[in-house]
């Protein structure tokens with residue numbers, strides 16, 4: 001049996017867009033007889049108390065997960081072992097570049113913006129020794145491709161850039177791309193459902209998964225929630241977290257109903273939604289969460305049950 005997952009960063013309260021993605025990840029996993037795992041991505045940006053509030057909000061949505069919650073901060077040994085294996089195969093090299101160095105470096109013709117130009121790929125040992133005196137090194141993956149193609153449930157075949165991306169940051173913290181791939185591989189996750197802002201990361205991650213001998217998961221990158229200005233929904237947009245909504249008298253059941261309605265699913269319960277869930281009929285446009293005062297001037301967003 002495979003597994004899907006939700007992997008929040010405990011940087012603050014989840015908002016309606018995050019909760020919608022979590023619900024979708026649960027629906028995808030449960031509708032395909034998979035386990036559903038919860039992984040807290042707390043390698044940085046962890047705020048005290050945020051994890052407990054996030055898990056409580058997810059439970060209030062009606063979501064349940066299998067097994068214990070996994071925390072990236074407790075898995076350093078696994079990331080170190082993966083890095084050792086890559087190093088032994090000659091697939092890592094030290095990079096001393098600042099962001100500025102990378103932005104200023106001449107890039108190869110036709111290279112995608114932001115692609116690492118390979119500055120440190122072929123330094124001599126003497127050059128590396130001199131640079132180590134000035135700045136701690138990050139570790140980059142020595143890749144053998146320029147791009148990689150993944151298959152996505154909503155986006156079809158998606159080809160994206162694979163450059164020599166960072167796998168260990170120069171502050172010693174495993175890079176997001178490494179930690180995610182190692183975790184998904186070790187946890188047996190074969191279905192990744194997350195916001196479509198991460199679609200462009202999928203080719204790098206799939207390439208690394210292949211290098212590490214893990215299967216490449218099935219992907220579904222789902223549309224994000226936007227505010228009325230078309231920007232990504234954020235807490236400053238007002239009452240968008242369950243705590244903020246509760247202060248206005250809108251409970252978790254009502255919030256879940258609005259999310260399920262936005263997905264074209266029955267709103268009476270999460271299980272009614274599960275029974276009706278068909279990935280092919282999901283909306284592929286972003287969810288624009290408007291918050292215009294209604295005719296009675298209550299300030300509730302359009303679409304809220306009155």
Ligand SMILES: [Zn+2]
Nearest residue numbers: 095096097120
């Ligand atoms: Zn470099």
